[in-house]
Amino acid sequence: MLRTIQQIVIIFLLILSLAALPMMIEVNSVEKSLDWNFEKLPEIFGDFISEISKGSLGTYQLGTQRRAIEEDIGDNFFTSLKIMLLGVNAAVGISLFFGIFISRFHLTKVFNFVLNILSAIPDFIIIIMSMILAVKIYKMTGIRIMSLRPDAGALNLWFPTILVSIAPTLYLFKLVTVKYYQTSGEDYIKTAVAKGMSLNYINFQHVYKNVEPFIKAELVKVISLAIGNLFIIEYIMNVSGITKFIFQSNEIQPIAIGLFSMLLISAIVYTSVRLVFYLFKRGFIYE
Structure with a gap:
């Protein structure tokens, strides 16, 4: 205590x-x-x-206006929370899906090749390149993928979520892949194969249970990668998220409230991933 x-x-x-x-x-x-x-x-x-x-949470300067933080923080907090929740959980799900459950398919090799190329590029460059690609697609097809307006609704949610999930996916997929091949060489896995157990059963009941602790141990780093990308994305894409209070002021009140809110978002995201692991084990894994 x-x-x-x-x-x-x-x-x-x-x-x-x-x-x-x-x-x-x-x-x-x-x-x-x-x-x-x-x-x-x-x-x-x-x-x-x-x-x-x-x-009171205090006030902050927005243009020429002086606004109360508690009046605006709710929407901004939930915008950042939704981006982080979806992005990090998607990264965990994609890494497990490709790294364990369909690792034997050719599609996974293609996915791994693409991620190896992306991992050599800094996150900031990937974000900028993604925005340029979105603009090119809009010019060619007329389909709007992103928007730089803070009131763009879903356009300011799903595209930033994809960008936030890139760095955690790159990191987690490599971790899961390495641990998968290490676990696959263990004697108990060879014994299960020799007994004629199906590959899906082995992946669920043996491989996953041994890989999961490593993912849990790296969750804090995964979330920190996502938070770092969130700062960049909300700033350059003009997303009305919690980082607005950090970037648009030099006063302690809005900056501190923004940082405390970011810490709370990280805790919620961490708890959500652990909850998903718990429900997945209760539903699919035999203890």
């Missing part, structure tokens, strides 16, 4: 410190250097806690 409280306090202070950076750093035009005003930190922390204690 004490350890958990310590971790919560450390995370709280770390997020507030990151949010306070724009207010602590000043440009010294005379000496052409950066001045760090750490003495402002207690005052900044106090102002944030004081605002929260009043039952």
Whole structure:
């Protein structure tokens, strides 16, 4: 219990410190250097806690308007949450589907070849290339795949979701593939094959159960990859997500609320993936 409280306090202070950076750093035009005003930190922390204690999330600047954060954060939070939920769960599902359950088919080899090419390209370049390709498709066919308008609805949801899922899929598929071939060489797998058990049964009841712990262990890294892409995508595609509060302000209140919201989104996504694993095992795997 004490350890958990310590971790919560450390995370709280770390997020507030990151949010306070724009207010602590000043440009010294005379000496052409950066001045760090750490003495402002207690005052900044106090102002944030004081605002929260009043039952308000504070305000942020939107153009020439001053708006209350609690009025806008709901829609932005759920937009980012939907992109993350769909993107990460899709990445996990695709990696398992191609990496284990249909790994013997030729389609998986083609899929693996494509992912190997994409893995050599930085995520930012992949995102830019995907946007250029979407524009080319629109010019050639008239089919609109994406939109840079914040009120575009589904167009600002499904395409960003695909882009968010790319990095986690690249990472997870390689992990699952390596673990699949390692597990396939174990003696108990060879024994199951020798007994005439079907390949699907072996994949479900033996291979999957041994690969799943490795995926769970890497979930935090997978979600962090998706979060990194989410920051880029919401910014360059003008998606009205939670990162708007982080990018469009240099005040601690909106930045801190945005970072805390991102942490909550990560926790929800992590829990959702673990829940999917639990339901899948209860429905298909014999213990």
